[in-house]
Amino acid sequence: MSLLEVENLRVTFPTRKGPSEVVRGVSFTLGRERLGIVGESGSGKSQTGRAILGLTPAPGAATADRLSFDGTDLRSLSARQWRGLRGKRMSMVMQDPKFSLNPVMPVGKQLMEVLRTHGAGRAAAREKALQMLDAVQIRDPERVFRAYPHELSGGMGQRVMIAMMLVSEPDLLIADEPTSALDVTIQIEVLRILDKLVSEQGMGLIFISHDLRLVSSFCDRVLVMYAGRVVEELKASELHQAQHPYTQGLLNCLPQIDEDRYPLPTLDRDAAWAD
């Protein structure tokens, strides 16, 4: 059975000009695999991820014909039921560690908070937190455990975020641009950590990014979103055989290290793609 089923997901925000639909009928299923969601800013990729976790910010609203996680219907959960699920069985890594960690609480305490909320004892939580920091390749876990977020670099902060999301060993992880604030070399290290966790713990991963090339080298399957819709679904290995002109355009307009093309091809947006 698939881990997550999404059918006809819609996210709407009220505006002065009437309701604006930012996600317009997205459907997919996720097994224990790495699924990439790619699109440009405003394509609705982040809102899709948030809606799955029930985190659509008010006054927005998410509706779906089907939204089930491991047999649980997510549409009718109470706030209490959500709390039991979020953090424990499904969690989300946000884009920027600077804005997503509590600046006035030491990192270790924040990590322990997740476990304590879901019923672990103090000593056990501490040990687990330190283990997790070690698992995300932080060299000196004891020091980082005591450190405040501002005392860590961007790459360290992002690893702490990942450690925090994974400390409860969720079945589903949604990573919203987890590496776009990081340097390329650190980016690869963070991906390697995620990769290991997917293959060792059998976790499902939704990887949201604007970087088509990165996603195709990392994920098993890729959904390409444009203006709130999925315009194409591909196996990552078959990305170069993309059919949709938007996907082709996105691939083409990236400069390559070993290629000479002047001028770079640009994307001619077709109004029909949004329909």
Add this chain to the structure above:
Amino acid sequence: MLSVDNLEVTFAFGADEVRAVRGVSFNVQQGESYGIVGESGSGKSTVLRAICGLAPVSGGRVTLDGVDIPAPRTPDFYRRVQMVFQDPYASLHPRHTIDSVLSEPLAIQGFDRRDERIAQALEDVGLGQGFRFRYPHQLSGGQRQRVAVARALILEPQILLLDEPTSALDASIQAEVLNLLDRLRAERGLTYVMVSHDLAVISHMCERLVVMEHGLAVEELTRADLRAHRAQTDYTRKLLKASAGYTKEDEPA
């Protein structure tokens, strides 16, 4: 044309000192596009800011056509050298219209025919007159970056310092802005010094580049070297490899 010799920049906070740039040298020829690549914290942006007088130079020389550039920088210097900043969302004044953004440098430098020049500058970057009396929040990221380029070019400078001009933009918009920069350089014989963390962008735009790490210039390469992966240092090889995308095979370092 522009020559940087053993440049050092030190920021001091009380007793603490951060040596952000520790002896960087390079020469940029007239009409050339020169790249500076490095990761965050390598001091690449600081080099540009130091040339522009926005960061304290603590050692070394910067010369323009063999003459030391004056400190503090004079209006004459800014007439010849202009900078485009990284984030178009942060570098345009939110309460100034595009018209006033573009007319301010003209007023400072005492240019004539301001009206015509603003109209022409907007045409040059492919925006047109319709954008002239709008505010930055009414423009998209790509349009804002075009305004930032227009603001720098309106003084008809010879050298443009570009600090990650496309890193805040989507891939398709990045292609448009890079094409614009390419076209303007070809038309006007401009000289570029471009900073980026993206090796592919630098390889597309620049004939020569320097790789920086921890405030030091690690290695200087030509575009051909970069394409043939002829890197001398481990650090550059690591960067090249990481830029190629995620690979499962190799073990964590």
